[in-house]
Amino acid sequence: MTRVIPAIPAIRAAIDAHRQKSAVIGLVPTMGALHAGHGRLIEEARAACDLLVVSIFVNPIQFDRPDDYERYPRPIESDVAFCEARGVDFVFAPAASEMYPSPPLTYVEVTRVSEHLCGAFRPGHFRGVATVVLKLFAIVQPDRAYFGAKDAQQLAVIRRMVRDLNLPVTITEVATVREPDGLALSSRNEHLNAAERRVAPILFQALQAAARRINDGIACADKVRAEALAVLASRPEARVEYLEIVDAEEMQPVSRIAAPVRVAGAIWLGNTRLIDNVLCVPAACSESGRHESQP
């Protein structure tokens, strides 16, 4: 039986009643509108943790556009049923006024990692993400927390925050779940109309084209990037926000692909913004074992 708890003192008390030296507490932070991508996060967490908390909170301070915040879907009843069906113990679903009872003055900034990709186009976004995730960690005090690979830069920001601030939590990356045509699952997909939906898989197709060129041994990032952009150009309805090849740790654009990289892109279809990415380990790199020497 899943318990839905909106208040911070109540979720703390509920978790503390189960907190023991041996119990593993897991947290899956979400903004709700749960889909099979979240489902995979929850299933991985459920298998590894004794007590599982899913947070559902549409975090105002990470939205750079008010209309995106307003129209973000909030189907709380079906979300709770979704959690119930997957054996979640507690759904922490606070109101904005519970999380921000007064205008927040404190922010967590992860510089450098949040500089490019989405960070360059969504001012304040990763500051808002890092801040709310730290708050959720402080409230739930999980041993493990689970984040999706689709939001690769978010994952890199959180990992770096945890490392730099010595937070006592293990971060687990969970693979992206895709529609049969390759489109990465996202709560924002439901904003797409039928025509936009048909075009949407072009983003993953472009990323796959890049991944193939990297696997072919092409090390010049500009060349790989140009081929991916050519794929996107085949569907002019898809307006490209960015398509970049970055190192897998600090999300800095690379010119030569000699270590694991993320090929990451963002496109607009009408009023809807979609992101996706693939991790590529160049053959030369995996042969030399170079990425294994990274911290």
Added chain:
Amino acid sequence: MTRVIPAIPAIRAAIDAHRQKSAVIGLVPTMGALHAGHGRLIEEARAACDLLVVSIFVNPIQFDRPDDYERYPRPIESDVAFCEARGVDFVFAPAASEMYPSPPLTYVEVTRVSEHLCGAFRPGHFRGVATVVLKLFAIVQPDRAYFGAKDAQQLAVIRRMVRDLNLPVTITEVATVREPDGLALSSRNEHLNAAERRVAPILFQALQAAARRINDGIACADKVRAEALAVLASRPEARVEYLEIVDAEEMQPVSRIAAPVRVAGAIWLGNTRLIDNVLCVPAACSESGRHESQP
């Protein structure tokens, strides 16, 4: 018997061995060069906590001047003896490379509260303080942490950080300890030469003059401030960095004194910077009970 522990995994393991539901874990964060002011922090913490950790770490990222960082005193052996004499359980004394194994990219910023007073003259100082205190909280996971009233803006920054980020720690303010002539104890006092030392109490005298005028019922901050500055002007060797009257929560300068305020000042004597402050509750305010309605 006090144990000195320099490594993060070791201090975590040592504390976890004592962590139980009922045990209260206390932290006194210091930069060492311990004096009777720290002594009072430690004694208050010792009385209230089951397990007491004192951290000694001269935090490089909170220094705005390299020379100040370099010449900051580091008498680790006498500091450990000081802790031993007061029943401290663990001294956590990490090297800079233990706390910052790679250049930190993550920072905690408490805006507004860190804007004036020392924050206006020491760029990055409170960002460095908030960041290292959050790291220490994440490493030690204390139930209670103790900070001195002499660093009033630091205390306000930490309190606000704890509130905004929902950190599960209770912050206790401990009164400033003074020399018989009123000079607030500070690790930097030992940099004063004999002539500077004789002048040093002028700062507290100026703050007391301001406090008397506020107690007399003067509500005009400019008028109170002018009188305190006149006291400081009597000793031209003391170069005034700032002398401000701010609200006690967010450290914003006030024009009318109608709620509790801090009168805070910073002066330079030679190459040494001294700070001090007094809390003043105007009679009209305490009669109306106004400050009790603050959060």
